[in-house]
Structures are given as C-alpha cells and as structure tokens.
Amino acid sequence: MTTTTEPEPLDETDSPESTDAPDVRYALPWHVATVAARRRETSSAVSLELDVPGWHGALPGQHVDVRLTAEDGYSTQRSYSLACPGTMGVARATMPTEATTARIALTVQVVEDGEVSPYLAEELVVGDQIELRGPIGHWFVWQPRDPQPVQLVGGGSGLVPLMSMVRTRHQAGSRAPFRLLTSVRTPADALYAAELDALASQDPGLEVTWAWTRQAPAGWTGPVGRLDADALAAACLPPEQHPHVFVCGPTPFVEHVASTLVSLGHDADRIRTERFGPTG
Amino acid sequence: MALISRGFRPKRESDPRLPPGQYLERGFPVLSAGPTPKVDLSTWAFTLGSPGEARARWTWEELLALPAEDVVVDIHCVTKWTKLDSRWRGVSIDTLLDAVEVGDDEQHVLARCDGGYTTNMPLADLRGGKAWIAYGYDGAPLPDEHGGPARLLVPHLYFWKSAKWVRRLDLLTADEQGFWELRGYHDYGDPWREQRYWGD
Numbered sequence: 001m002t003t004t005t006e007p008e009p010l011d012e013t014d015s016p017e018s019t020d021a022p023d024v025r026y027a028l029p030w031h032v033a034t035v036a037a038r039r040r041e042t043s044s045a046v047s048l049e050l051d052v053p054g055w056h057g058a059l060p061g062q063h064v065d066v067r068l069t070a071e072d073g074y075s076t077q078r079s080y081s082l083a084c085p086g087t088m089g090v091a092r093a094t095m096p097t098e099a100t101t102a103r104i105a106l107t108v109q110v111v112e113d114g115e116v117s118p119y120l121a122e123e124l125v126v127g128d129q130i131e132l133r134g135p136i137g138h139w140f141v142w143q144p145r146d147p148q149p150v151q152l153v154g155g156g157s158g159l160v161p162l163m164s165m166v167r168t169r170h171q172a173g174s175r176a177p178f179r180l181l182t183s184v185r186t187p188a189d190a191l192y193a194a195e196l197d198a199l200a201s202q203d204p205g206l207e208v209t210w211a212w213t214r215q216a217p218a219g220w221t222g223p224v225g226r227l228d229a230d231a232l233a234a235a236c237l238p239p240e241q242h243p244h245v246f247v248c249g250p251t252p253f254v255e256h257v258a259s260t261l262v263s264l265g266h267d268a269d270r271i272r273t274e275r276f277g278p279t280g
Numbered sequence: 281m282a283l284i285s286r287g288f289r290p291k292r293e294s295d296p297r298l299p300p301g302q303y304l305e306r307g308f309p310v311l312s313a314g315p316t317p318k319v320d321l322s323t324w325a326f327t328l329g330s331p332g333e334a335r336a337r338w339t340w341e342e343l344l345a346l347p348a349e350d351v352v353v354d355i356h357c358v359t360k361w362t363k364l365d366s367r368w369r370g371v372s373i374d375t376l377l378d379a380v381e382v383g384d385d386e387q388h389v390l391a392r393c394d395g396g397y398t399t400n401m402p403l404a405d406l407r408g409g410k411a412w413i414a415y416g417y418d419g420a421p422l423p424d425e426h427g428g429p430a431r432l433l434v435p436h437l438y439f440w441k442s443a444k445w446v447r448r449l450d451l452l453t454a455d456e457q458g459f460w461e462l463r464g465y466h467d468y469g470d471p472w473r474e475q476r477y478w479g480d
Binding site for chain 1: 282283284285286287288289290291292294301303309310311312313314315316317359360395396425459460462463464476477478479480
C-alpha cells in the first residue's frame with residue numbers, strides 16, 4: 001500500500017471465524033406460527049409464546065420477521081427480537097430438521113399509532129396464527145458455549161433480546177459470568193422483573209441491576225435519571241475483564257451508553273449494539 | 281399463498297414508491313452494529329483502490345473541493361422502513377472513478393469503513409449517477425450516527441449497502457462478501473425484488 005500511515009479499517013471481527021454465522025447457508029422460508037400463550041408484561045407490552053412447526057432454533061439475540069396480511073391482500077412486515085429463541089443452547093447441527101415444533105417467544109411493545117404492534121399485543125388470542133420467518137441477524141448474538149464474561153445493557157424494551165441471552169444461559173447451564181443493567185422509566189415499565197429476580201437469586205453468576213430514569217420503587221436510595229458514566233462504571237463489568245458487551249435500546253440510549261463505555265476503557269470491537277427504532 | 285391475519289386492518293398509507301414489505305417512515309431510524317466511531321477530520325481521508333493498492337486518496341478538504349451534487353432519493357431499510365424524498369449532498373462515485381484506472385476485470389467493489397464494517401456490490405451499481413459519497417443530509421452536515429462525516433449512498437439497494445463512516449472502496453476482480461452479507465443478508469439487496477436475506 002502506498003499510504004502506510006492510513007488506518008487499517010479491518011479488525012478481528014471481520015475474520016471468518018468470528019462472524020457468528022452458521023456454517024451452512026440456508027434460505028428463510030415463512031412459517032405459520034400459532035399463539036400458544038399470551039402474557040401481559042406491562043400496560044403496553046405483551047409476550048406471545050408461539051408454536052412454530054419446522055423451526056430450526058436460533059441463537060439468543062436474533063430476531064424474526066412477522067408478516068400480517070389483511071383480507072384485501074394488503075400485507076406488511078415488522079421485525080421482532082426473540083425473547084426466547086426456542087431450542088435454546090442446542091447446536092444447529094444436532095437439531096432435527098423437520099417435523100418439529102418449537103415454542104418461541106416474542107415480547108411486543110405497543111407503538112402508539114402503530115399498525116402491527118397493537119394488533120399483535122391486543123388482538124391476537126391463543127389459537128390465532130401469524131406468519132414469521134427467521135432467525136435473522138448473526139451479529140447481535142451470544143454463543144452459549146462461550147465462557148467469556150458478558151455485560152448486557154438494555155434500555156426499555158431493548159431488554160428483550162438480552163433476556164433471550166439470560167434465559168439461554170440458564171437453560172444451557174452456562175457458567176459465563178453475566179451482568180445485566182436494565183434501564184426503564186418506572187417500575188411499571190419493567191419487563192420480566194419477577195423472572196429476573198428469581199434467576200439472579202438462585203445463580204451467583206448472574207447479577208441484575210435496575211436503573212430508573214423517571215421514578216424509582218418505594219424505598220429506592222440510589223439515583224434516578226439517565227445512566228451516567230459513574231452509574232455505568234459501577235454496574236458494569238470492568239474493561240480489564242474484556243467482557244462481551246451487548247447494548248440494546250432506543251437510538252439515543254444506545255449512542256450514549258456505547259460511547260460512554262468506550263470512554264470508560266471498553267474495547268469498541270467488543271461492543272455490539274442493536275437499536276430499536278419506531279417499528280409500529 | 282399468504283395466511284390472512286384475522287381482524288388485521290391496515291392503518292398505514294400505501295404509496296407506489298413503497299417496495300414490497302416496506303412501510304412509510306417519517307423519522308430516520310439508526311441501525312449500526314457497534315459504537316459510533318470518533319472521527320478526526322484532520323487525519324480523515326477517503327481512498328479508492330484495490331486490496332493493497334491506493335490509487336487515489338482524498339483528504340476531507342480535497343473531497344469537499346470536488347464537484348458536489350444535491351440529490352433527493354427514496355431510501356429503503358431492510359428492517360422494513362422506507363423514507364421518501366431524503367435530501368443528500370455529496371460527490372458522485374463517477375467523479376471519483378474518473379480519477380483512477382479501472383481494470384476490465386474489476387467488476388466488484390467492497391466498501392470499507394471505520395469500525396470495521398464492510399459491504400459489497402457490483403461496480404455497475406456505483407456507476408451512472410446512482411451512487412455517491414454523501415457528507416450532507418437535509419441541508420446540514422451528515423450527523424455522526426447516520427454515518428458522518430461521510431457515508432456511501434446507494435439508494436437503489438437496501439440501505440445497509442449505503443455504508444456509514446466509509447473510508448475506502450476496493451475494486452475487486454471477484455465478489456467478496458461484506459459484514460451483513462456474511463451474516464445472513466442478501467448479496468445484492470434489491471428492495472423491489474425483496475432481496476433481504478440469503479436465498480431471497
């Protein structure tokens with residue numbers, strides 16, 4: 001190269017060994033999923049458990065595309081993170097490839113004036129069917145066999161794919177140290193609070209820290225407000241442990257948290273981000 | 281044959297400029313795989329070449345001194361949103377290609393970016409007034425989170441091809457997949473043929 005001072009743009013994450021992509025390429029057919037259970041998480045979020053014949057499993061952090069079709073033929077699609085990837089922690093190669101029905105879960109945060117999220121969260125009942133395909137995204141994923149420490153930072157419904165990682169870690173019996181920092185407006189907006197408390201209380205390898213941006217629960221003595229550098233430094237694994245870091249939430253949250261973690265000494269190459277835009 | 285979703289009624293506007301499976305978005309969502317890079321414009325440069333060979337290199341000032349174009353285009357993100365009539369300012373890739381020799385066998389391009397992101401496309405898709413190095417958005421400098429100081433703009437392909445924080449285009453004799461193309465996304469990414477993922 002004639003310009004020896006030019007920064008080298010590629011880093012280790014571009015080596016084929018670390019793509020987190022499957023060895024075998026596959027097309028993504030549409031599946032018909034049947035609602036097996038629904039659970040209200042908050043006043044504006046509902047979890048749907050879906051039975052999906054032919055589902056080949058997913059890694060935690062991946063998402064699916066959901067397709068709705070109206071009687072007049074109008075059709076529209078949205079992406080939703082898996083809250084539970086179905087066949088958790090099981091290597092693709094060892095899974096049956098046909099005639100299987102896996103149960104996956106989505107958590108749908110209702111977007112005001114949305115077209116798809118209110119339908120999924122409010123209209124769908126047990127027994128209804130929707131079309132979906134996936135899993136999609138081979139980057140914002142945690143590999144259950146990876147023993148490295150993991151730091152998860154979620155803002156609002158950005159917790160959903162991180163919960164998929166926490167659940168997978170538990171089901172796979174992983175001992176990888178996990179810390180989860182989850183930031184929400186008020187206790188009424190907290191997703192999965194009881195389940196996270198239960199998991200953390202029985203597992204010293206999982207630490208869960210809640211942060212409240214508008215209103216804290218009664219008796220809370222910590223700060224209330226946007227996560228600052230001090231709060232992130234206190235709640236997150238230190239950079240010296242070289243944790244994998246996954247940050248998910250609304251764009252301003254992800255921009256703020258990711259750049260603050262870099263300024264705290266975390267290696268930018270170890271920080272993977274996913275932003276939740278308005279996907280009504 | 282699509283499954284009819286019981287009780288589902290459309291709420292969104294339809295528009296003939298919306299490719300299949302897309303919906304109209306008035307904001308400008310951000311998608312990135314990692315932290316937004318910190319860029320120092322005093323050392324920033326854009327390179328056009330091939331692997332191991334820089335055939336032309338422009339500093340920030342040199343890029344701004346090239347003839348600029350203002351374009352109004354529709355952009356289509358694979359995550360389903362489409363934004364109509366987005367306004368950009370930048371340098372046509374044709375202008376940059378005029379500065380270098382391109383071999384007849386170099387029909388593929390890999391864009392390389394700060395932060396390690398890459399994406400591939402045929403050279404033909406960057407020629408003929410279809411692609412730019414964009415540094416202005418909506419009458420202002422391109423914001424960092426949208427790829428500033430400069431990003432590739434290839435609006436006729438899904439928007440992950442419009443690589444943020446672009447620093448280099450490598451001309452290649454054989455196709456080489458980029459970041460998302462290695463991770464499940466389509467090699468070409470034509471929104472009108474709904475080429476989202478492998479096998480589409």
